[in-house]
Amino acid sequence: MKKRAFLRRILTACALLAVSTSTFAEKLNIGITLQPYYSYVKAVVGDKAEIIPLVDAGFNPHNYLPQPNDLKRLNQMDVIVVNGIGHDDFALKVIQAAQRDDLVVIEANKEVPLLPAMGQSVGKGAVNPHTFVGLSTTIQKVYTIASELSRLDPENAAFYRKNARKYAKAFRLLKRDAMLSLGQLDTAGMKVATTHNAYGYILQEFGVDVAAVIEPAHGVEPSASQLQETIEKIRQSGIDVLFYELNMPNRFVDTIEEATGVQLYRFSHMTHGEYETNKVEVEMRENVATLIEAMKFVASKHAQEKA
Structure with a gap:
């Protein structure tokens, strides 16, 4: 009886170890649409996840038309981080075409205070999508990305949040030093x-x-x-x-x-x-x-x- 109980404990421990090892080995595949988001996500996840650009480098997001390879890449992703307010509209078309209910879409700008768009060609109510060319906006987006990824990958949540704080600190110090120099x-x-x-x-x-x-x-x-x-x-x-x-x-x-x-x-x-x-x-x-x-x-x- 004691031997059977001991064997059960051994088998249970082995099963838990196998699950833990499997979970650790199965990294999230995170898609991104624009170069800044590669930097953001890499800063947050380090080597805990794989990052997959939707489109090869060197494209012009303003006139890019979705290609068949984009859909293939999208199908490798568990989650994709999008600008979502313009500048990566091509990606939203690919996401819609994929018809994947299981794909998690992180809208990085959902907590960012947006500026109205300016210029002769903008429509009424249009917003400025270039939040990546800003310090405070970058910080907010990185926090949003870390928070959303932490929900998907709770095992690495503390790691993601710590990295987000470190990244944000670098930009706060950059702004502080700039203000001091002025x-x-x-x-x-x-x-x-x-x-x-x-x-x-x-x-x-x-x-x-x-x-x-x-x-x-x-x-x-x-x-x-x-x-x-x-x-x-x-x-x-x-x-x-x-x-x-x-x-x-x-x-x-x-x-x-x-x-x-x-x-x-x-x-x-x-x-x-x-x-x-x-x-x-x-x-x-x-x-x-x-x-x-x-x-x-x-x-x-x-x-x-x-x-």
Whole structure:
């Protein structure tokens, strides 16, 4: 009797060990739609899950059309993290086509306060989908991702939440250091224009408003009449700085610079190039450094004008 009880305990222990080992070995397959989300998810999960980009690197999300391979990749995923408010509409079409009731979709922006979209081509009620070009928005999205993944994978929940806090801290420190470097700089009258409705989130964190968005749509150059209207608006509004996209050719920007004398600065859009672990952190630091440089330029310019 004692031997049978002992054997049962041994068999039970072996079964529990087998389940535990199986659970540990079966990693979540997490899909992502855009480069920033690769960085976010990798920061949260480390090596505890597999990350599968829906589309190969090098695509343009604004004009990408879903391909058969996208559906194949989607069928490998347990969960997919989406921007969900624009910029990855192609992914939502693939998800709809897959008709998978078991696929978990994490909407990273569901807790993010959204800005209205700006520009000549946006519809009524449209929101700015470029939350990945922002510090506080990035932090909120990473917390949302960690929270949702923790529900799906409770065994690693503490690990995910700890990593999310660590990632968030890096961005809070980045903003703090930027604010300290600005000191008592007076940029209250700073007026900026952008070539794309992408930078509102990072600009608002430093108290900078966008006075004009030039492109009628992303990647679409303005017509001659639209360009002339923009030049006149910049002249009349006293625009100090024009921000444009680092990885996109904007030939008309040179025309604007020559006609208005406005100072040019480039921001990374973060949705070009390879899927990289540190992409967001590296390019966010570069964007913040660019913004600080622009703000110091404007403060110096205004001080000279008052002298």
